Amino acid sequence: MGPHTIEMTNDIEHRLKNKDINPTAMRLLVLDFLTKQVAAISLNDLEKGMGPSDRITLYRTLKTFEEKGLVHSIEDGTGATKYALCEDNCDGDQHHDLHVHFYCNTCKETFCLPNTKIPEISLPKRFQTEEMNLIIKGICDQCHPG
Amino acid sequence: MGPHTIEMTNDIEHRLKNKDINPTAMRLLVLDFLTKQVAAISLNDLEKGMGPSDRITLYRTLKTFEEKGLVHSIEDGTGATKYALCEDNCDGDQHHDLHVHFYCNTCKETFCLPNTKIPEISLPKRFQTEEMNLIIKGICDQCHPG
DNA sequence: ATGACGATGCAATGCTATTGCAATGTTAGC
DNA sequence: GCTAACATTGCAATAGCATTGCATCGTCAT
Numbered sequence: 298m299g300p301h302t303i304e305m306t307n308d309i310e311h312r313l314k315n316k317d318i319n320p321t322a323m324r325l326l327v328l329d330f331l332t333k334q335v336a337a338i339s340l341n342d343l344e345k346g347m348g349p350s351d352r353i354t355l356y357r358t359l360k361t362f363e364e365k366g367l368v369h370s371i372e373d374g375t376g377a378t379k380y381a382l383c384e385d386n387c388d389g390d391q392h393h394d395l396h397v398h399f400y401c402n403t404c405k406e407t408f409c410l411p412n413t414k415i416p417e418i419s420l421p422k423r424f425q426t427e428e429m430n431l432i433i434k435g436i437c438d439q440c441h442p443g
Numbered sequence: 444m445g446p447h448t449i450e451m452t453n454d455i456e457h458r459l460k461n462k463d464i465n466p467t468a469m470r471l472l473v474l475d476f477l478t479k480q481v482a483a484i485s486l487n488d489l490e491k492g493m494g495p496s497d498r499i500t501l502y503r504t505l506k507t508f509e510e511k512g513l514v515h516s517i518e519d520g521t522g523a524t525k526y527a528l529c530e531d532n533c534d535g536d537q538h539h540d541l542h543v544h545f546y547c548n549t550c551k552e553t554f555c556l557p558n559t560k561i562p563e564i565s566l567p568k569r570f571q572t573e574e575m576n577l578i579i580k581g582i583c584d585q586c587h588p589g
Numbered sequence: 590a591t592g593a594c595g596a597t598g599c600a601a602t603g604c605t606a607t608t609g610c611a612a613t614g615t616t617a618g619c
Numbered sequence: 620g621c622t623a624a625c626a627t628t629g630c631a632a633t634a635g636c637a638t639t640g641c642a643t644c645g646t647c648a649t
Binding site: 372374397399402410412413415416418419420421422423424425426427428429430431432433434435436437438441 | 518520543545548556558559561562564565566567568569570571572573574575576577578579580581582583584587
């Protein structure tokens with residue numbers, strides 16, 4: 298790492314630079330928005346949640362964040378890719394977020410369950426794992442009746 | 444169930460009627476094709492594999508098969524939904540195919556691993572499971588080097 | 590025969606993801 | 620400060636899969 302001569306104006310900017318992402322105004326806004334989310338969001342959600350912005354730029358911002366290991370994408374089966382912030386030990390090459398994702402059939406939100414890890418799976422002979430993706434669908438704690 | 448007066452001309456027709464699916468010529472052909480597959484197939488694969496047929500009809504045939512519990516669909520992250528035959532203990536309401544699906548990064552095929560079941564996952568308090576979907580990506584036995 | 594119903598085929602549409610390209614902003618060297 | 624090089628942004632356009640509407644056709648029961 299280089300010398301610590303950079304002046305950080307705030308935490309958001311710091312987190313972008315840490316991941317080697319040029320902190321433009323747009324990216325600061327997007328990361329700030331992502332930080333405030335409880336659930337994973339789609340490109341549509343982001344577009345609606347941000348002020349008037351270009352959809353494609355937001356799309357590419359998310360892609361950049363994903364490449365650099367700042368967010369990870371989730372295919373929850375709804376057809377629209379969802380994005381959520383990674384945990385700290387994530388880098389671009391290898392996402393370490395082997396946690397379970399939960400889709401609530403009631404509120405239609407997708408959540409990361411960072412403390413629920415995907416267990417070891419023993420595959421048939423000569424199958425080699427590189428990635429795992431576990432989506433559990435059901436009813437989330439907030440929507441749970443009673 | 445009604446009296447066993449139906450004459451089965453072959454196994455394929457039998458399997459359709461067992462699932463309460465009207466055995467039309469098209470459906471016999473599609474089920475026959477599905478039976479011959481080693482990997483899960485997309486609508487495109489089906490269209491290419493069959494003789495000249497209408498894509499929409501094939502689409503609806505797959506949907507019908509899925510509703511009736513004859514096939515299950517797999518979202519493997521490639522963008523195109525894949526379909527594969529269910530195991531026998533499957534019905535329309537509740538798919539019992541809680542097995543792992545494997546996507547090979549080399550040959551790009553998606554396989555069912557019917558003997559590799561998704562283990563019990565203990566979720567945080569008040570989260571309730573209704574469905575599970577585990578996709579493992581890596582290198583399949585056929586593509587494994589050495 | 591005929592009427593009801595399911596299946597099929599064609600057309601059209603919606604939605605998400607993705608790329609090309611031009612315009613704009615930013616940075617480094619002179 | 621000026622300019623070239625590069626990154627970012629915005630707009631237009633396209634690709635690909637999923638899905639629905641509607642007309643036609645076939646089948647079956649009355």
